[in-house]
Amino acid sequence: MLKYTIKRLLYSVLILFFVMFIIYVLMYNMPAGYIETKAMELANKQNSTRSFDEWLKFLNAQYGMDKGPFIGYFTWLGNVFRGNLGDSWKWTQPVTEVFKDAIWYSFALGLVSFIFEIIIAIPLGIKAAKNQYGVVDYSASAFAMICISMPTFFLATLLKYIFAVKLKWFDISGMQGKFYDQLSPFMQFLDVAKHFILPSVTLIIISIGGLMRYTRTNMLEVLNADYIRTARAKGVPEKKVISHHAFRNTLIPLITTLGGSLPGLFSGALITETLFAIRGIGFRSYESMVVGDIPFTMFYLAFISILTLLGNLIADLLYAAVDPRVRLS
């Protein structure tokens, strides 16, 4: 197990190296990048002493972007190893500072929706599988299809229209109310929490469908298995057949996928955070990417890549942990 984990980690490092290289080259060659925009801006100033090309050359040298993507990438990599992740161009502060400010908002949002997703989708999926082709099954499946098909931006807009514009229960976007500064610390916390409700609901509705369908499919497969018939033939009460024999087997694929998505709690929800102006990591990265902020984008995408690789590793390890038939080697 330990040997396997180490092997997988070494592979991950290799994958990460190439992934980051590809991203760097893409960012480097992005048209209308940060430096070009900046040069244009400076050249168009009234009292500009240099032309656009001169400004571009000057700025490229200033930002260390004049050595080509290869050298640039290795320079970036070298700095990362020395613990220097660079300063964000857009936010003009170290990327780690930006990260520290933003990550806990994203994590809170991710955790809340993750928990609700599990406690709604899994029981619903089991219930649907138990009454296959029944009323519960059909309505749950229809609901799941709606959830899966709904685009985030559409759902978010719909929720905003109903709950913010029409009912006026929440603010349309942002993280704090008008009188935030006058509130006690506890009330401030509640105020922020209230602003997190709509984004969480958006994320929950969007993720429920998939997990519910997944649970239902797995449960159905397990319920048709021979060992469930054996359990019934042993005289196990139907409730226990579901909760003990069937559910334990359904859990195997569920735990694996859910465990694998644990690191995803930190990755932020780019679209949702942007739509609701939650200053989480997703929103920050969106703003950085739009202006071509290479250091922050590189940092964010490296972070996402690590989380993804970690997620896969966790999924595989969990598989071996919950299913006695799987042995890693």
Add this chain to the structure above:
Amino acid sequence: MKDQKKKKSSYISSGESRKITRFNRRVTKKFEKRREDAAKDPALYTTRMKDPNNVVEFDNVRTYFFTDVGVVKAVDGVNFEIPKKSTVGVVGESGCGKSVTSLSLMQLLQRPQGQTVSGEIRFVKDDGSAYNIVNTPNSIMESIRGNDMSMIFQEPMTALNPIFRVGDQIDEVIILHNPDMPKEDVKKRTLEMLDLVGIANKEGVYKMYPHELSGGMRQRICIAIALACSPKIIIADEPTTALDVTIQAQILDLLKNLKDKLNSSIMLITHDLGVVADMADYVVVMYAGRIVEKGTAREIFHNPSHPYTIGLMASKPVVGQKVEKLYNIPGSVPNPVKMPNYCYFRDRCEMRCDKCDGQYPPEIKIGDTHIVSCYRFIDKGEVLDYPKTVEVEDLYNE
């Protein structure tokens, strides 16, 4: 011309299909309701055995499946009994209703599509009265299953839950039916069972997972589970089909030895005539959901009377005898949705006579225990009863 007709008979328009679905829903709901109602009053599911020496009596049992293409009469009026401490072999080809008969007895049919629509399955109680399994509510079935009747399935590779240890799976059935037994005794009993089914390394196997065992070992575990509560009847549903030949012999030897040690009856479902000849006291031959012949093993093997039984015997290879081609019965089983109203075997029969064009033949008693459903014996024995099929439309109206 003939082909066209065939095509038409299997074609269903959407209107018809809707009608069938609606009908099925109504009928199955009715049967579910009937069972629910029976749960309230023990008198509705208690009855008396015809013969107190029997463990199980099947009396005119009809188990139908209400499928989307129509009603399949999987078991249509089956009569036989399983005497105490005896082995009854049920033989027949695939799809003839052997397994459905046993599942009806266990009430493990796929519900609500599968329903025992009429007849009685009597299962003896300790106090002399009997359960009518057809109406017995699920809560009582749960206390019977695994305790008084148990089942060995045909697929040992998948019959055990892959994520629980073997020991726990045997423990479970003992604890379920003996909730007051202390834990040490449960484990002792489990190890005893493992010993009984011939597992050498019982302490080790107790802690193993099913995937660590071979097919034969797993079938032994399944047998241990089935025997753990000393049931009155063990249903072995093709217990050796999925195993290779040497293991088959071992498992059969094991079952035969156990049969002598235990006080249980065995209902052995198989299509292997050799196995039946070896183990069974009584044999029931089924064809297309009905019993065509039944009697003691000696009668069936020395004096097979129904053309189907004769055909089965002839299609069995004989050791030491060289043949060019193994005999097989020509033709195939009629469409289960639209059974003919004459003898189901008529179209495949090589001994048919004019009478065979009439209604389905009655049960004819040609010996003390030997009963056959064939017109060739109509003058040679005592005619018992013509089988009456239940019209599906009547099921709703009754």
